[in-house]
Amino acid sequence: MIRRLAAGSAIVARQRSEALAAWVAAGRRDDLSGWAAVLGPAVRLVALAAVAYGALTLARAMPWLMWLLTAWWARAAWRAAAPAEGDEETLVDDEEQPPVADPAGAAVALLRRVLGDRPAVHLSEVLAHLQQHGQGEGWKVADLRVRLEALGIPVDPKVKLRGVPTRGVRAADLDHRFPTKETPASPTQVDAA
The missing domain is CATH 1.10.10 (Arc Repressor Mutant, subunit A)
Incomplete structure (x- = not known):
């Protein structure tokens, strides 16, 4: 059970980080050049930082939310490492x-x-x-x-x-x-x- 959760956690962490990196990279505009082209990814990075700061502030104000996050993560990890049929x-x-x-x-x-x-x-x-x-x-x-x-x-x-x-x-x-x-x-x- 622990191996499955550990393997699933690695899969979920990689999937989430790749998805966020792709989202930030998708903000780049190919029709512009110079600083204007990278303005989209910069804005998206600032938005991610703001969401992370808000989540941290919320978790400090209501620590019981961490239990929900832990349950969500464990469920996602368990499902990610589940063997599919065959x-x-x-x-x-x-x-x-x-x-x-x-x-x-x-x-x-x-x-x-x-x-x-x-x-x-x-x-x-x-x-x-x-x-x-x-x-x-x-x-x-x-x-x-x-x-x-x-x-x-x-x-x-x-x-x-x-x-x-x-x-x-x-x-x-x-x-x-x-x-x-x-x-x-x-x-x-x-x-x-």
């Missing part, structure tokens, strides 16, 4: 479909296929693989990262392949968190002799 299968190839009862297992199977015998893979490569197979349309790398982290799959922020460090998944992390028959789980207890 979404459990979105991290899986068409080749061999694991049961949808285990979406983490399906995602790990896909990651192992994309990894092959390499030690790591960038999330952008995994996303490209998904989109080649008709899945994850419209996703960004951040969307894939949020979904993988919500499933408990470790995402490393600095996977360096071909000289480029970016977010990715390491085979060693998968073997440690999701052992296969070939890679048994590390013992949790050491026998005292």
Whole structure:
């Protein structure tokens, strides 16, 4: 439940910030030049600042409103991270479909296929693989990262392949968190002799 709320909060925050940024950018007038062209976005930024100041003043005057805002945010986060119908299968190839009862297992199977015998893979490569197979349309790398982290799959922020460090998944992390028959789980207890 906490992972779903955290993943949903990240999605909602990104969606709201992108929507506000698009709204501010839409104020720019292409038919004008110089300072007149950027006057629209400047006015919109001032309007956003005024709304934020008004909301802060209102929250200080009536703190109980924060409970409503918290409830709204939690509901939006919960709905944003909710798997859509058939979404459990979105991290899986068409080749061999694991049961949808285990979406983490399906995602790990896909990651192992994309990894092959390499030690790591960038999330952008995994996303490209998904989109080649008709899945994850419209996703960004951040969307894939949020979904993988919500499933408990470790995402490393600095996977360096071909000289480029970016977010990715390491085979060693998968073997440690999701052992296969070939890679048994590390013992949790050491026998005292």
